[in-house]
Amino acid sequence: MMKKMVVSCLLTLFSLGVMAQSASISPSRFYFKQAPGESGIQLLRVTNNGEKPETFQISFANFDSEGNQGKTSLVDDDFSSGCAHWLSATPAFFEVAPGETKDVEIRIQVPSTPEALSVRWATGQVRLASERSALNERGADVTGMQIIQTFQFLFHVFQTPPALQDMKEASVLSFQNVTEGQDAQVTLLMEVENSGTAIVDCVPYLDVLNTVSGETERIMNKPFSILPGGKRMVRFLLPEAMAPGPYNILGVIDYGSRTDLAGAELNIVVD
The missing domain is CATH 2.60.40.10 (Immunoglobulins)
Incomplete structure (x- = not known):
């Protein structure tokens, strides 16, 4: 062992x-x-x-x-x-x-x-x-x-x-809203997997769209690395000052590929 x-x-x-x-x-x-x-x-x-x-x-x-x-x-x-x-x-x-x-x-x-x-x-x-x-x-x-x-x-x-330098590949396994009760901030969780054979250096971010006003905002998160076959849970906190209303949120992982990004979409309503 x-x-x-x-x-x-x-x-x-x-x-x-x-x-x-x-x-x-x-x-x-x-x-x-x-x-x-x-x-x-x-x-x-x-x-x-x-x-x-x-x-x-x-x-x-x-x-x-x-x-x-x-x-x-x-x-x-x-x-x-x-x-x-x-x-x-x-x-x-x-x-x-x-x-x-x-x-x-x-x-x-x-x-x-x-x-x-x-x-x-x-x-x-x-x-x-x-x-x-x-x-x-x-x-x-x-x-x-x-x-x-x-x-x-x-x-x-x-x-x-x-x-193996160009053999980078990552995927988003899950993307969900995990906000509980009367939390002041909306909390989102994304699980990312390194599905390739090279180490991936990931830059995670959110593209947030207010589907009523059309206003958009990009929210960056801390970079991280994932070893081949590994996984990583990423926590996003949305700004407390977000206006109430419906939002479309695209969670994106830039993992260093020249052509591809990993991502997932989520629709939420901020009260």
Whole structure:
């Protein structure tokens, strides 16, 4: 059975000392498009915004995203869609002075094997650890457990073979009004599925038409990505100031296709 551990985009254990530390990374996503047997390099920027030198370490792990809520979990090294074992960082262990930025090479080495013909993904972990000075100061005769305060940033890596770059396809599984009782805002839910073989980066929006006045409005929502075979639930909140009356609403997902969009239509009445 595959072991999993829930992970969020920023894992943090706070203490008063750690809260005073400040660091950042950029970008948070890497998109590689290497053919089998090829390698590729992109740069990760790690910035120390604190007031003292800090040491960082980079490692890689596989992740999966089940369900339709956009949550991810770390999975075993043998995960069939993972590429953590293809990734490396140079340097993988380094120090950054206060106010400085370190450029790190993130390299992917794609093997010349059949597994290189499918989309792969993984996550990188940039960890900052405090020194173990507290335990040393207690002396060798003192026993006990020491808590090492650390925090880590995650970035995601996606590898798409060139042959699959134009194989994007998404569909809307459902689009419904889920407003309850006397809710101040009309709430709509849309479930989207990646029905293709490539990762899709989705931009969701609504085209809202008042069928009496003819007035139209476009309502944008936050972009998101869906892995092949995955699903995602998108929540839309209509403006509270909408005039009462009947509306025709077209929910649209722009998933990066050059020719197609995914969408669904809904008619509602705002009281």
